[in-house]
Amino acid sequence: MAPVASPCTDPVVLDMWHPISAVAEIKPGRVHTTQLLGSPVSYTLDGDGRPVVWRADPALRPGMPVDAARITERLPVIDRFCFVWTSYGDPPDRLFSIPEFDESDRRTFAAASIGVHTSAPRAVENFLDMGHFPYVHTGILGVEPHTEVVEYDVDITDDNEVVATRCLFYQPLAALAATKGQMTEYTYRVPHPYVAMLYKTAPPDPSRLDAIAIFLQAVTEEQIVAHNFLCMVDHTNTDSELKIFQQKIFGQDKPIIENQMPRRLPLAPRAETPIRADKSSITYRRWLADLGITYGVIPEAA
Amino acid sequence: MTWHPVASSADLTYRTTYHAQILGRELVAWRADDDAVNLWENRCLHRGSRLTLGINDGAELMCRYHGWRYANRTAGCTYIPAHPADAPARSVCNRTYPVAERYGLVWGSVEPQDSGQAGPPALDLLEAGDPTPLRPIVVNAPPAKVADALAGYRFQPSAAVTQRPGAAADWRSYRSPEGGWDVATVERDELRVTLRAADGDDETHLVAWVQPVDAHRSVIRGVLDARPPAPARLAVLRHHNHLLSRLRDRVEEQAALEPVPEPIQVEIVPVSVELSGMPELGAGRRAPLRVRVARKWSAAADVAGFELEPVGSPLPGFQAGAHIDLHLPNGLVRQYSLTNGPGESDCYRIGVKLEPESSGGSVCLHETVREGDVLAISAPRNNFTLSRASERTVLLAGGIGITPLLSMAQTLRQSGLAFEMHAFVRDRRFLPFGELVTSFGDAAVEHQGLSPQQTAEEIGRILGEHTLSAQLYVCGPAPMIEATIQVADELGWPEESVHFEYFANPTEIDDSTAFDVALARSGLTLRVEPAQTVLQALRAHDIDMPSSCEQGACGTCLASVLEGEILHQDVYLSRSERAAGDRMLTCVSRATSDRLVLDL
Structure with a gap:
């Protein structure tokens, strides 16, 4: 029996942008409702295809037709990277950047939005983690005995993002376009407390990198929707094939991260046992603490 | 110390895991192939994953997330696959809870182990006969309320369930004969009820415990004092299952009318301070090669043979007499000679003698390391070279x-x-x-x-x-x-x-002296302090010096000495080599003069 979620009061999180839906999933002129940070929120597309978001009104139930022009009490909104982003507070002028999104020959699309019973930071950490590949994504992203996580670099950039580079891992089938095992190099990026991205060699063109992101919608502190976003160089596989591959990978992660206890990410160093492979997660946890985030985490006792 | 039943013994089947819970605390119960029952915190210490998702291989429980392995009985972590080389020499150990098996049930306690108590108190009633556990009944209600209801549980004596005409089909009912069964609550403890049903000399005792799973969740675990004979057994078990299920329904209906209590919050004990930081990168002895244990076998009564095949790059060549450093999952580094013949380059083969009295290198290899594991090794070194130019x-x-x-x-x-x-x-x-x-x-x-x-x-x-x-x-x-x-x-x-x-240096090493070491080629003078070796002083100044056994037996850290008197403490150099005074093993040997000059 999950306790009834109380609305978020974390000022840092309230002021952030949050993803709520893939733009392609929205029926223009119809009410859609979801939950964000413990409060219901509604959205639609106006006549020009622009998203409109408002705090849910019991009179406007999901599926009902709505004239967006009559919604006056609107929440801030951005249509970016195939998703609608909103905020309950005073969000920054711009969302983080994904320069690859603007490369004209890339295929960019929303791959899946999947509910997961865990906190957003737990899902970010799992996304940054290579050590689980041979055990959770066996035969695809990793395989025994190639279990070693070699030393890599983690930094916090001038733009205040966590970036991990030189991340090498042996992968039997790193991407759908891969045909044989290879050492794959990853770059990981956390440009937003609830967003994680990775860049990895695109099998058809080793000089370029596929970019894959998860945008996490914190439904409550311990319940999220993971929105998968792809920005691919692959021109062989169909959108559907790429989506299915991404869903398969995420479907393997879901039962694992739903069984991490506690669900909120503990920031106290003595809560869990890090090893060198967890360098990026240690940096991420400290970075969250420095940002003053309290929603979806267990802050270190003062 | 309060013991609670957490499972039926029969729940812990071959190589499975079982989710147990006491007062809100999640536990993983599993039986090893040697029949030992383990009851641990249901969390991997690494990232909090439930170990009930893990794999019980009969000797260890492996976490499903990152493949960490925890040993039967001790719950000590034996293998961290992400770091075959610089695995921290730290003792990662999961939290274990007191556990016992009695009366066909598995018992645990979330209170600290009380040395005098190896299990729940014995009950004379169940010690005598052949106690038979009933099917457990889960009840969504507070444990105390369930125990109250159990005190009023009424049932037929086992024999009566089947002895009456048509009784086999009649296990659904509790039907009292004229004058009634002689049913009584014999004893009521906090979460335990002892009941008796008698029909003349035909008497059945039932002891029922309430497992306090959480504030609003209980499991009724009943044990009959005797095992009903085969044709009747199923009927008797059905009889109780049916009646207890009805009792459950009544208790749940009643509980639904009252406010649901908050779940019990359990505290997760923090890991030790030493484990909370990220371990430093291992320095010194290098282990650039990765090998997989392709085969492990008994090469003699007390010797395990290991065949190590390459992971990634091929294995370097070696000479007869060469040894490798093996970096073990428990952080120790040990040397083993290759037994390979010439040209056998697809794998290395070593033999490891079990030395139970030693510091744990051979025990780890014998008991923990298994086929499929990845280990880090050095390239082969040869300080025991074979001359082929002799007649004998x-x-x-x-x-x-x-x-x-x-x-x-x-x-x-x-x-x-x-x-x-x-x-x-x-x-x-x-x-x-x-x-x-x-x-x-x-x-x-x-x-x-x-x-x-x-x-x-x-x-x-x-x-x-x-x-x-x-x-x-x-x-x-x-x-x-x-x-x-x-x-x-x-x-x-x-x-x-x-x-x-x-294999080892039996000398007792004197490291009490302090002296200077001048490095002729580097133009550097270092101070070697007591309790520090020359090798450590060199490394502290970023001077690269290979080493292997680090106890004066293998000869890898040999350095040429240009000046100064050497205190030899190794077993590698021969008498005349020592007497020449122009070389030393930097891992153990020291100076008797104030200063040594090395050709480094």
Whole structure:
């Protein structure tokens, strides 16, 4: 029996942008409702295809037709990277950047939005983690005995993002376009407390990198929707094939991260046992603490 | 200390895990192949994953997330696959809880272990007969309320369930005969109820415990005092299952009318401070190669053979007599000689003797490391080189000391050169790699069960007078090597024809002195403090010096000495090499002068 979620009061999180839906999933002129940070929120597309978001009104139930022009009490909104982003507070002028999104020959699309019973930071950490590949994504992203996580670099950039580079891992089938095992190099990026991205060699063109992101919608502190976003160089596989591959990978992660206890990410160093492979997660946890985030985490006792 | 039943013994089936819970605390219960039952915190210490998702392989429980393995009984972490090389030499150990099996149930306690209590208190009623557990009944209600309801539970004596006409079909009902069954609540403890149902001499006792899962969740775990005879057993079990299910429905209906209590918040005990930081990168001894244990087998009564195949890049070549450093999952580094013959480059083969009294290297390899594991090793080094330019080659092996000599013997055989191998063992069962030794035919002789004195005499007979260019190679326990060196000396074997390799340095190392070390080529002077080795002082100044055993036995950290008096504490250099005073092993040897000048 999950306790009834109380609305978020974390000022840092309230002021952030949050993803709520893939733009392609929205029926223009119809009410859609979801939950964000413990409060219901509604959205639609106006006549020009622009998203409109408002705090849910019991009179406007999901599926009902709505004239967006009559919604006056609107929440801030951005249509970016195939998703609608909103905020309950005073969000920054711009969302983080994904320069690859603007490369004209890339295929960019929303791959899946999947509910997961865990906190957003737990899902970010799992996304940054290579050590689980041979055990959770066996035969695809990793395989025994190639279990070693070699030393890599983690930094916090001038733009205040966590970036991990030189991340090498042996992968039997790193991407759908891969045909044989290879050492794959990853770059990981956390440009937003609830967003994680990775860049990895695109099998058809080793000089370029596929970019894959998860945008996490914190439904409550311990319940999220993971929105998968792809920005691919692959021109062989169909959108559907790429989506299915991404869903398969995420479907393997879901039962694992739903069984991490506690669900909120503990920031106290003595809560869990890090090893060198967890360098990026240690940096991420400290970075969250420095940002003053309290929603979806267990802050270190003062 | 309060014990609660958490499972039926039959729930812990072969190589499964079972989710148990006491007062809000999640536990993983699992049975190892040796029948030991484990009851642990249901969290992997690494990232909090539930271990009930893990894999019980009969000896260890492996976390499903990152493959960490925890040992049967101790819950000590034995393997971290992400770091085969610089795995921290730290003791990661999951939290265990007191556990016992009694009356067909598994019992646990979330209170600290009380040394006097190995299990729940014995009940005379259940000790005598053949106690039979009932099917557990889960109830969504507070444990105390469930126990209250149980005190009013009424049932038929086991015999009566089936003895009446048509009774086999009548297990659904509790039907009292004229005058009623003699049913009574014999005893009521907080979460335990003892009931009796009698029909004249026909009497059945039921002891029922309420497992307090959480504030609003309970499990009724009943045990009958006797096992109903086979044809009736199913009917009796159904009888109780049916009646207890009805009791459950009544209790849940009642509980639904009252506010649901908050779940019990349990505290997760923090890990120790040493474990909370990220371990530093291992410095010093390098282990650039990764190998997978392709095969592990019994190479003698107390020796495990390991076949190590490459992961990633191919294995480098080696010479007869070479050894590798093996970095173990428990953080120790150990040296093992390769037993391979020439040209066998697809894998390395080593033999590891079990030394239960040692600091845990061989125990880890025997008990923890298994086929499929990845280990980090150094490239092979050879400080025990074989000369092929002699007319007579004698190979003397004591026990596991045969390993480098096996490689030499195969090399000599391959080259068509004669050799004499003598293996000294307690008895045949303790001869490592016996099949390989047998393959040498008459060239290999076994000597069994000799005392040290007899061994020395036998070695004297084997060696005889030294003949031109004859070479002797000896590897075994320290007393045997010392005896061999002495016997060879007495028989006139020149020192340079006697080659030896110690497994370990038996010398007690004096590290109490302080002195300066000047490095001629680097133009640097370092201070070596007491309790610090020359090797450590060099590394502290970022001077690269290879090392392996770090106890003065293998010879890897040899340095040339240009000036100064050396306190030799190794077992690698020969007497004349020591006397020459122009080289030292930097891992153990020191200065007797105030200053040493090394050619570094």
